[in-house]
């Protein structure tokens with residue numbers, strides 16, 4: 001399921017040296033139609049997101065002006081100096097019987113304690129001589145593309161859990177599309193961000209051009225292109241969708257499965273992740289510098305402040321855009337915003 005130290009070592013074998021990474025839980029902060037990156041200020045945003053991190057999350061978060069670390073009073077993440085916001089589309093079950101929707105609940109990843117939310121990784125795959133440059137205040141980026149109809153399995157993928165799963169994230173046993181079979185232990189959605197930066201821009205018009213993958217996508221190598229020479233931590237999200245509760249043989253099969261993302265995508269190719277940096281001071285840089293020493297790994301990085309799972313679960317934000325996005329298991333007649341399934 002999650003790749004343990006052994007798996008990490010195996011995956012890292014192709015890079016200069018094996019070293020640690022951060023892997024930690026962030027509980028749900030809020031679920032709503034807000035998107036300060038793509039549609040700043042717009043209330044409601046076009047589709048539902050599930051959001052984690054600092055509670056200063058807002059409809060508008062201007063780069064360079066809005067400082068999440070200064071404005072937040074709590075974070076839903078393990079590391080209490082991490083006030084970044086991380087968000088993805090929500091997943092809905094569309095009943096093949098009556099066409100109503102139920103938002104699919106999220107559960108904690110292996111070994112972690114959390115209330116919904118995601119697992120966040122900061123990985124050193126593109127580090128050269130063990131060095132990476134942490135993000136600067138105001139930095140933000142997007143991985144994936146909600147409008148794409150193309151399979152991009154190496155960066156955006158789904159794993160059918162309880163069904164002969166693979167090894168490393170987005171490996172050949174995973175699929176770019178949502179699995180068309182019943183996944184008794186859930187579906188793990190993985191979003192892998194680029195690991196190289198142009199060294200200048202905190203953002204770009206498409207929220208992507210200022211960063212690049214070191215290769216054709218997916219997990220990086222210590223070979224950043226000359227256009228984007230700066231190795232940054234490779235961010236990855238894992239979202240665990242509790243699909244085990246939707247068991248009915250009639251709902252799955254060739255080109256058939258009952259789930260749809262909040263932006264209307266039932267293939268899953270368009271799943272995407274948004275990242276808005278908000279670590280306090282130079283805490284993330286300190287952690288990245290400490291990875292090779294062994295004193296900093298996963299959810300137990302000794303140079304960072306760690307809060308209890310209970311405290312991270314307590315950090316919630318009420319919806320700014322108040323509406324029923326399928327709260328508490330409610331059945332809703334349409335996707336929030338009247339988004340069409342396609």
Ligand SMILES: *[C@@H]1O[C@H](CO)[C@@H](O)[C@H](O)[C@H]1NC(C)=O
Pocket residue numbers: 055056057058059060071
């Ligand atoms: C969110 O933005 C609104 C409008 O600009 C502002 O009134 C509010 O204080 C902000 N909330 C936080 C937590 O910054």
Ligand SMILES: *[C@@H]1O[C@H](CO)[C@@H](O)[C@H](O)[C@H]1NC(C)=O
Pocket residue numbers: 095096097098099100331
């Ligand atoms: C719609 O179908 C689902 C199962 O597919 C069921 O659980 C739900 O209760 C149904 N809702 C209505 C309003 O019939």
Ligand SMILES: *[C@@H]1O[C@H](CO)[C@@H](O)[C@H](O)[C@H]1NC(C)=O
Pocket residue numbers: 295300302
């Ligand atoms: C975290 O690290 C400390 C010191 O390196 C160690 O004593 C402790 O057992 C670790 N805890 C976990 C849960 O791994």
